[in-house]
Amino acid sequence: MAKRTVTVDPVTRIEGHLRIQADMDGSGAITRASSSGTMVRGVEIILRGRDPRDAWAFAQRICGVCTLVHGIASVRAVEDALHYPIPRNAEIIRNLMIAAQFVHDHVMHFYHLHALDWVDVVSALKGDPLKASALAQSISNYPQSSPGYFAGVKDKLKRFVDSGQLGIFANGYWGNPGYRLPPEANLMAVAHYLDALAWQREVAKLHAIFGGKNPHPNFVVGGAPTAISVGPDQKGAGATALNMTGLEIVHGVIGEIRRFVDQVYVPDTLAIAGFYKDWFRTGEGVGNFLSYGEFPEKSINDIGSFMIPRGAIINRDLAHVEKIDLRDPQQVQEFVAHSWYSYSTGKDSGLHPFAGQTTLDYTGPKPPYQSLDMDASYSWIKSPRWKGKVMEVGPLARVLVAYAQGNQEVRELVGMALHHLDLPPQALFSTMGRTAARTLESKWIADAMEGWYQELMGNIRKGDLKTFNETLWEPHSWPARAEGVGFTEAPRGALAHWVVISAGLIENYQAVVPSTWNAGPRDAAGREGPYEASLRGLKLAVADQPLEILRTIHSFDPCIACAVHIVDPEGTERLQVKVV
Amino acid sequence: MADETIVDVLMRRGLTRRAFMQLCATVTAALALSPADAAEMTKRLEYTPRPTVVYLSYQECTGCLESLTRSFSPGLASLIFNDISLAFNDTLQAAAGKAAESAKDTAMKDAWGKYVLIVDGSVPLPQNGAYCTVAGRSAVSDLKHAASGAAAVVAVGTCAAFGGLPYASPNPTGAVPVSEIVRDRPIINVSGCPPIAEVITGVVIYYTTFGLPALDHLHRPTNFYGNSIHDRCYRRPFYDRGMFAKTFDDEGARQGWCLFELGCKGPITHNACPTMKWNGGTSFPIESGHPCLGCSEPDFWDKGGFYRPLSAPTGHWSRAGVIGGAAAAGAVAGLGVAAVARSYQNRARKGRPSDPDQKNPKP
Numbered sequence: 032m033a034k035r036t037v038t039v040d041p042v043t044r045i046e047g048h049l050r051i052q053a054d055m056d057g058s059g060a061i062t063r064a065s066s067s068g069t070m071v072r073g074v075e076i077i078l079r080g081r082d083p084r085d086a087w088a089f090a091q092r093i094c095g096v097c098t099l100v101h102g103i104a105s106v107r108a109v110e111d112a113l114h115y116p117i118p119r120n121a122e123i124i125r126n127l128m129i130a131a132q133f134v135h136d137h138v139m140h141f142y143h144l145h146a147l148d149w150v151d152v153v154s155a156l157k158g159d160p161l162k163a164s165a166l167a168q169s170i171s172n173y174p175q176s177s178p179g180y181f182a183g184v185k186d187k188l189k190r191f192v193d194s195g196q197l198g199i200f201a202n203g204y205w206g207n208p209g210y211r212l213p214p215e216a217n218l219m220a221v222a223h224y225l226d227a228l229a230w231q232r233e234v235a236k237l238h239a240i241f242g243g244k245n246p247h248p249n250f251v252v253g254g255a256p257t258a259i260s261v262g263p264d265q266k267g268a269g270a271t272a273l274n275m276t277g278l279e280i281v282h283g284v285i286g287e288i289r290r291f292v293d294q295v296y297v298p299d300t301l302a303i304a305g306f307y308k309d310w311f312r313t314g315e316g317v318g319n320f321l322s323y324g325e326f327p328e329k330s331i332n333d334i335g336s337f338m339i340p341r342g343a344i345i346n347r348d349l350a351h352v353e354k355i356d357l358r359d360p361q362q363v364q365e366f367v368a369h370s371w372y373s374y375s376t377g378k379d380s381g382l383h384p385f386a387g388q389t390t391l392d393y394t395g396p397k398p399p400y401q402s403l404d405m406d407a408s409y410s411w412i413k414s415p416r417w418k419g420k421v422m423e424v425g426p427l428a429r430v431l432v433a434y435a436q437g438n439q440e441v442r443e444l445v446g447m448a449l450h451h452l453d454l455p456p457q458a459l460f461s462t463m464g465r466t467a468a469r470t471l472e473s474k475w476i477a478d479a480m481e482g483w484y485q486e487l488m489g490n491i492r493k494g495d496l497k498t499f500n501e502t503l504w505e506p507h508s509w510p511a512r513a514e515g516v517g518f519t520e521a522p523r524g525a526l527a528h529w530v531v532i533s534a535g536l537i538e539n540y541q542a543v544v545p546s547t548w549n550a551g552p553r554d555a556a557g558r559e560g561p562y563e564a565s566l567r568g569l570k571l572a573v574a575d576q577p578l579e580i581l582r583t584i585h586s587f588d589p590c591i592a593c594a595v596h597i598v599d600p601e602g603t604e605r606l607q608v609k610v611v
Numbered sequence: 612m613a614d615e616t617i618v619d620v621l622m623r624r625g626l627t628r629r630a631f632m633q634l635c636a637t638v639t640a641a642l643a644l645s646p647a648d649a650a651e652m653t654k655r656l657e658y659t660p661r662p663t664v665v666y667l668s669y670q671e672c673t674g675c676l677e678s679l680t681r682s683f684s685p686g687l688a689s690l691i692f693n694d695i696s697l698a699f700n701d702t703l704q705a706a707a708g709k710a711a712e713s714a715k716d717t718a719m720k721d722a723w724g725k726y727v728l729i730v731d732g733s734v735p736l737p738q739n740g741a742y743c744t745v746a747g748r749s750a751v752s753d754l755k756h757a758a759s760g761a762a763a764v765v766a767v768g769t770c771a772a773f774g775g776l777p778y779a780s781p782n783p784t785g786a787v788p789v790s791e792i793v794r795d796r797p798i799i800n801v802s803g804c805p806p807i808a809e810v811i812t813g814v815v816i817y818y819t820t821f822g823l824p825a826l827d828h829l830h831r832p833t834n835f836y837g838n839s840i841h842d843r844c845y846r847r848p849f850y851d852r853g854m855f856a857k858t859f860d861d862e863g864a865r866q867g868w869c870l871f872e873l874g875c876k877g878p879i880t881h882n883a884c885p886t887m888k889w890n891g892g893t894s895f896p897i898e899s900g901h902p903c904l905g906c907s908e909p910d911f912w913d914k915g916g917f918y919r920p921l922s923a924p925t926g927h928w929s930r931a932g933v934i935g936g937a938a939a940a941g942a943v944a945g946l947g948v949a950a951v952a953r954s955y956q957n958r959a960r961k962g963r964p965s966d967p968d969q970k971n972p973k974p
Contacts, residue, residue: 039708040746043701046673048745070743070750071735072670072776073783082916088904089912092776095674095805139680147705187692196661196696202714203705225688232681236893243896244889245681246674246805249904251859256901258856258864269845270867272894280893391783393741398749411742499859581707592672 033057038402039577040069042584044144046096047591049550051580052403053566059574064559064566065405066550068412068591071371071391078540082506083109083532084252086540090528091247093542094593098246099132099238100521101542101593104528106252107331112515112532116330118497121254123487124241126326127281128248129519130476130483131237134288136522137426137473138296140588142220142227145466148582149303150212150220153205156192158218160185167219170302173294175226184222204576211306220303223295230291237284240277254499262496278488285480292477300470301451304463311454314462314583316565317421320344320428321548323355323527325520326479338479339472339520342432343417347460349435355417357516357527360386363543366414368555369407371395379555381416384529384541385514412594414551414560415543423561424524424548425587426469427459433475440478444471462565465586506535521545523588546594549587562587661693662819663722664729665715666700667757669743669750670777670786671732674805675768676702682808683891690812695819698726701745712746719760727818728761728796730754733770733777733786742784751792758793763818765799766790767811769906772800772831779912790830797823800830804906807887810835829909831881840877840903843885846870859900870897874918876905 034057040050048070054063078089086109091102103125110117160181167176191197204210212220235245241257242248249256260270261278268274304311324334324341334341342352356362364381367374373392374380382388394408403409416422433441448467449456458464490496503509511534518527524545531539551560559567565583572579636646668676680687691697698718704711719726732750735742740749758764766789769775777786790798801814814832817824824832841847849855849869856863856870869875877885880903884895896903902918905911 041701041707041711043704043707043711046702048668048743069745070670071784072742072786074776076781076783077776077779077912082918085917088917089776089779092672092674092804095672095677098674098677143680143703152705191692194661194696196663196698197714198691198697198718199700199703200705201698201718202710204710228680228688229686232683232686232891235681235890239890239893239895239899241899243894243899243901244807244884246677249896249899249901251901254859256859257899258860260865260867262865266866270865272899277894391742393738395741397739398741398744398747399752400744400747402747496865497860499864501858501861504858576710577708 036402037571037577037580039580042581042589044147044581044585045589045591046094046593047589049584049589049591050403051562051566051577051584052405052409053580059570061566061569061580063405064563064580065403065409066412066552066560066562067403067410068550068594069410070591071411072592073391075389075540075542078537081537082535083112083530083537084504086530086537087250087252090540090542091250093544094590095246096590097132097136097521097523097593099128099242099248099250100519100526101528101544102248102250103129103519104517104521104526104542105530106250106517107519108515108517108528108530109252109532110331110515111517112513112530113503113509115253115500115503117254117500119330120259120487120490120495120498121500122327122330123483123490124255124257124498126483127285127480127487128238128241129325130480131234131284131288133476133522134292134473135231135234137469138227138291139231140522140585141296141300141466141470142224144588145585146220146224147203148578148585149210149307150224151205151207151210151217152188152200152203152221153192154210154212154214155217155221156185156189156214158185158214158216160218162215163218163222166215166302171294171298173298175222181218181222184225185218188221204573204578207573207576207578209572209578212303216302216306220299223299226295227291230287233287234284237281240272240281243272251499253501253504257498259491259496259498261491262494282484285477285484288480289477292474297470297474300467301448304452304467307463308452308454310463310582311452311458311461313569314465314565314586315460316423316561317559318345318347318460319417319420319422320431321355321417321422321424321525322429322432323357323518323520323525326476339429340433340436340438342436343422344428344431344435345420347457349431349456352432352435357518357529358385359383362418363527364416364419365543365547366416366554367408368414369405369552370410370413371408372413381419384516384527384543385531385539387541408552410552412547412551412591414554415548416554421554421558421560421564422548424545425465426472426522426524427465428524429520430468430472431459440475441471444475462583462586469588509535521593523590523593524548544590544593546587546590550589550591550594562589661696663698663718663726664695664815665698665719665726665757665761666729666731667745667753668701669730669732669734669745669754669771670784671768671770672776673702673731675731675771675811676700678805678808679767679811680808681890682812684809685812685816690815694816695727698722708746719757723760725762726760727763727765727815728757729765729767729815730771730789731767733774733788734792735777735784735786737785742786754789754792758796761796763797763799763823764789764793765801765814765818767801768806769802769804769909769911772802773829773909775804776912779910798830799824799826799832802829802831802836802907802909803882804904804911806907807835807883807889809887810883827881831907835883835887836881836907838881838883838886840880840882840885840897844877844897845885846897856900864900870900870902872920873902874916874920875902876908876911876914876917876921877903878921880905880908880911882907
């Protein structure tokens with residue numbers, strides 16, 4: 032086989048615009064892969080000069096898939112800058128909203144974005160409903176597991192395929208030898224693809240109660256926007272969505288989340304992973320992991336109280352977890368050596384977000400183009416580094432940091448999965464390890480939601496209805512100048528926004544987001560980003576079907592609208608953009 | 612639009628399904644074909660081709676597609692199994708790269724001139740379109756090509772309809788709405804950030820069932836965007852009585868009073884939120900205590916701040932900069948007699964700069 036280059040553009044079943052170009056040697060193994068973000072909007076430039084209380088709405092639109100994470104990071108950044116404490120009820124409401132987002136996002140990723148890498152829809156047509164039912168009932172007590180149920184799904188699928196209009200399923204890699212599930216497992220997975228599509232609509236109702244809508248629920252600097260309208264002095268029903276009915280909807284959603292995770296998502300992941308155990312040995316990536324931590328049990332400033340711990344793991348060494356300081360100029364830095372930006376400090380320099388800068392500087396080929404020059408700049412995504420190191424963020428990073436710190440729940444979950452699959456802990460450093468970690472942390476988070484709900488109900492019972500702190504709302508109460516960093520764990524990984532406020536307005540704003548960490552291009556030293564590193568050595572079973580590339584890239588759950596962002600901290604207009 | 616099949620015609624003329632099966636058997640027997648051929652014939656005749664819908668994404672956040680997946684009536688699965696053939700959407704497409712591109716090209720070719728094109732996201736023009744490319748092609752060339760074979764274009768979300776977030780000042784990437792690129796096809800703007808799920812599915816089903824809906828001056832379907840939020844808001848009686856929440860958890864907030872003083876843009880925003888509500892009728896922003904951002908209107912990002920009351924003196928950043936002018940006049944026209952609002956109006960009149968630099972899209 033001759034050397035060749037495979038290009039996957041667009042990479043589908045992700046958020047946003049991603050291109051993968053991969054060079055292969057004579058044996059068909061990938062020797063060099065390059066990850067390119069091919070869309071830019073300039074959200075941070077748009078944020079400059081605006082009211083910091085408005086920033087969350089702009090920032091939230093960085094992404095509508097992991098909707099809310101940028102809103103959360105933004106209100107926290109402004110609150111951090113202004114030393115603006117929020118009531119505990121608001122913290123609980125945010126925890127519940129973030130948790131619902133996590134599980135919603137992870138389930139949709141697994142069934143609607145990732146599953147078709149492992150599940151052959153056409154093979155499901157050969158699935159025997161009786162066998163599918165027996166399989167489903169052997170792994171779970173999920174009620175929708177009768178032979179009749181699977182026969183119905185099969186019939187629906189058959190009518191769809193017989194119509195000849197395959198739509199989004201057309202030209203899939205059906206029949207590729209890489210698909211290894213038996214027909215009845217494929218049929219079960221297709222049924223759960225449809226079930227998950229219906230389920231996720233219910234989960235979004237939690238956001239609608241607290242934030243008025245989903246996608247893009249509302250937030251407010253200083254607390255939570257929805258006043259609690261249950262109390263002895265309440266006149267009439269339905270004043271706000273957060274009344275007795277709304278609380279019951281929230282409680283019902285928590286139950287639905289836990290039921291689906293326990294009865295469908297966890298058993299399906301373990302069952303499917305069991306057929307693809309070799310994928311626990313490939314796609315390992317860079318081996319460095321970063322988690323900022325999430326779910327304050329007391330307040331956001333009490334990092335020790337977080338349910339998901341903060342820390343960094345270097346070179347797969349689980350014996351040491353390093354501390355992270357988001358304000359330290361030597362820790363988080365962004366590089367642009369292979370990105371379409373220039374720095375006044377030199378193309379090879381790295382800059383901390385408070386001191387960062389961006390100038391759009393497109394040097395790529397004029398569209399339409401066939402290929403990008405991987406030795407030059409090739410992406411709208413920057414290359415973030417922590418203490419100079421390439422870091423992977425996301426579910427695997429969080430699970431590993433918690434595991435390394437001895438978190439009992441996570442140790443039990445990981446132990447259960449490894450025991451079930453008969454695999455050693457090193458298996459986690461892999462494509463399937465990433466996918467499994469996403470499932471395991473979903474259970475960890477789903478199980479925590481009931482506790483927050485009960486805490487909120489307890490506070491209401493005591494008469495504590497406080498959801499907003501009005502004391503620092505008015506800009507005249509703010510210092511002339513303030514800097515803040517707001518962080519969260521987004522479903523795809525560690526996320527932080529840095530804001531500089533001057534005279535009541537945003538002077539500088541920057542987001543360093545999970546998919547920037549994972550999807551970024553090489554740095555000046557030539558070190559690959561995590562996507563790129565994870566593809567090295569991979570082979571395709573069928574030369575013109577990039578199924579294996581998709582499996583590994585999807586295991587990171589790319590979110591490319593998030594990954595691309597730009598900033599100019601000095602308030603000067605440096606854009607070299609000619610608007611035609 | 613869907614082509615009528617032979618079966619549709621026969622059924623319309625009173626043929627029962629049983630009689631239709633018998634007819635197929637008789638015809639195949641007459642042609643000396645096998646019973647299997649009869650079954651095949653039945654199948655072929657029976658399936659109405661679903662109208663082809665191609666969904667393309669440019670400078671967007673995928674919030675619009677996410678919203679679509681939340682639709683209850685019809686649900687997304689029902690929509691794509693029964694109502695339309697969703698030929699391409701890059702967030703849901705099974706295949707990637709060349710295979711996905713080829714599936715899209717085939718579907719477009721087969722339904723050339725007839726498919727519905729849904730677009731989300733704005734489109735950047737500078738640098739030969741390099742700020743957004745798909746498979747090496749610029750978004751602008753991709754859109755022009757796809758639109759030239761479309762029967763109609765549905766611009767979903769405020770970015771596609773009016774430019775949205777990328778278009779917000781100072782529009783760093785030179786983004787424009789779909790209507791500035793596509794000029795020779797009917798355009799239906801389904802604005803909102805994102806639009807309500809059932810508004811997206813409702814517009815698609817309306818079009819494939821009845822044809823082009825009635826549109827307002829911004830090319831939005833009047834059956835979803837014909838009323839202001841304020842007109843249909845359940846808190847409107849408190850507005851009329853001058854009872855306002857002053858902060859997010861004061862007595863007024865807990866009693867569900869009007870959010871006008873917290874900056875609500877409901878009076879100048881046309882959308883279906885208060886009636887259809889969100890997420891299966893669960894709530895909508897005002898019911899959950901937050902003022903309306905005005906997200907279905909052009910330039911809502913640049914109208915002076917989300918927490919600045921309407922018709923109050925305006926803010927510091929330029930361009931649209933201000934709500935004071937025509938917008939506030941519209942608000943006040945709808946208000947009635949609330950004393951507090953009158954005082955806002957008076958204050959606004961004194962300190963109001965000239966009319967906003969309106970940047971209406973030209974659909």
